[in-house]
Amino acid sequence: MASRDSRTKDAFYCRKEKSLGLLCTNFLRLYDREGVDSIGLDASALQLGVERRRIYDIVNILEGIGVLQKKEKNQYTWKGYAAISGALEVLKEQGQKEEFHTYIANVSNEKEHNLNSDSKTECPDKCSKSDKSGESPKHKREKSLGLLTQNFVKLFLCSEADFISLDGAALALLGDSHDRTAMRTKVRRLYDIANVFSSMGLIEKVRDPGSGKPAFRWTSVGRSGNGSSIASEDKNRKRRAFGADITNTSVKKCNTNNALTEQHQKCSSKDFVFGPFSPNVTTVWNPETRQDGQSQNSDSPFCAYRPQYSNKAVGDLFHHYTEAWSSWRGEANEKQQ
DNA sequence: CAATCCCGCCATGAT
DNA sequence: ATCATGGCGGGATTG
Numbered sequence: 001m002a003s004r005d006s007r008t009k010d011a012f013y014c015r016k017e018k019s020l021g022l023l024c025t026n027f028l029r030l031y032d033r034e035g036v037d038s039i040g041l042d043a044s045a046l047q048l049g050v051e052r053r054r055i056y057d058i059v060n061i062l063e064g065i066g067v068l069q070k071k072e073k074n075q076y077t078w079k080g081y082a083a084i085s086g087a088l089e090v091l092k093e094q095g096q097k098e099e100f101h102t103y104i105a106n107v108s109n110e111k112e113h114n115l116n117s118d119s120k121t122e123c124p125d126k127c128s129k130s131d132k133s134g135e136s137p138k139h140k141r142e143k144s145l146g147l148l149t150q151n152f153v154k155l156f157l158c159s160e161a162d163f164i165s166l167d168g169a170a171l172a173l174l175g176d177s178h179d180r181t182a183m184r185t186k187v188r189r190l191y192d193i194a195n196v197f198s199s200m201g202l203i204e205k206v207r208d209p210g211s212g213k214p215a216f217r218w219t220s221v222g223r224s225g226n227g228s229s230i231a232s233e234d235k236n237r238k239r240r241a242f243g244a245d246i247t248n249t250s251v252k253k254c255n256t257n258n259a260l261t262e263q264h265q266k267c268s269s270k271d272f273v274f275g276p277f278s279p280n281v282t283t284v285w286n287p288e289t290r291q292d293g294q295s296q297n298s299d300s301p302f303c304a305y306r307p308q309y310s311n312k313a314v315g316d317l318f319h320h321y322t323e324a325w326s327s328w329r330g331e332a333n334e335k336q337q
Numbered sequence: 338c339a340a341t342c343c344c345g346c347c348a349t350g351a352t
Numbered sequence: 353a354t355c356a357t358g359g360c361g362g363g364a365t366t367g
Contacts, residue, residue: 015366016365016366018343019341019342020342041356051344053358054344056357056358060357060358073351073352074356144360145358181360184361185360187341188341189359191341191342195341213340214341
């Protein structure tokens with residue numbers, strides 16, 4: 001049946017609209033409301049209008065922070081933002097137990113003149129790495145992303161440096177594999193993680209004063225002294241940010257499922273194409289309009305950016321449509337199963 | 338050019 | 353074998 005050739009990036013293709021960060025924001029907004037406790041991957045992909053593969057990315061990263069927890073095949077349990085602080089505490093402790101602070105001495109300047117001075121910049125892998133005799137039938141489990149996410153967090157939580165570059169992180173978490181390729185791959189993954197973290201406000205992009213190179217800084221969320229008990233129940237845990245929901249109604253193939261669902265609706269995705277609000281991509285939200293600097297009280301990192309339409313009415317309308325559409329699709333999908 | 342990072346092929350594990 | 357997961361990196365986009 002030939003390939004629908006998904007690579008047909010029409011004239012109106014905007015990479016930003018498909019970023020993991022945005023997807024994460026939408027994902028979070030979609031599930032951060034009462035009554036939610038179970039998340040189905042299929043439904044999720046459907047609601048958000050993305051391929052399944054992407055949901056795996058989001059889910060794996062969020063699970064590393066405690067927002068989600070795998071329940072069973074295809075099903076995750078929503079733990080919510082409230083679970084983050086606890087997860088971070090644990091991560092920080094683990095990170096300290098292992099010597100994560102030695103990984104990132106000070107990635108600041110120095111650039112290529114990295115002195116390979118002793119230390120043990122390596123193996124972020126817990127457990128044994130002893131593999132005498134070829135393969136180790138060990139846990140193939142948790143090979144990356146999820147683990148990488150946690151290690152990335154540990155670097156921030158255990159390091160003194162107030163900002164870390166992805167290259168530095170990759171270097172630190174990569175043991176000694178200075179393979180150009182390994183580095184490249186690792187950095188690619190870190191970009192993915194950094195994107196969702198940024199969208200959640202956990203980290204923020206900054207510039208290294210010295211080299212001018214991009215780096216990330218952990219926002220003031222990291223618990224503060226005083227331990228014992230989960231405590232810090234956040235007095236402001238009801239930081240629910242309501243706004244417009246948006247769906248990535250991609251006008252391309254997205255689900256290999258038969259078009260049964262599709263033909264079932266007369267007003268298929270085609271018609272769903274923004275009516276009054278033209279698709280002129282001029283109103284794309286901006287994650288961080290480089291206007292960094294002193295941001296107001298970054299108390300709550302979860303005040304996600306809301307991709308708003310300059311026109312409130314339009315936004316509301318869109319929201320309404322989205323809700324209707326979402327629940328409809330969800331129901332239809334469920335029944336179909 | 339360098340920094341980003343989307344997209345989806347395809348290996349691998351579960352059933 | 354089929355289906356669920358999710359490494360991995362080519363190469364398109366952005367800055």
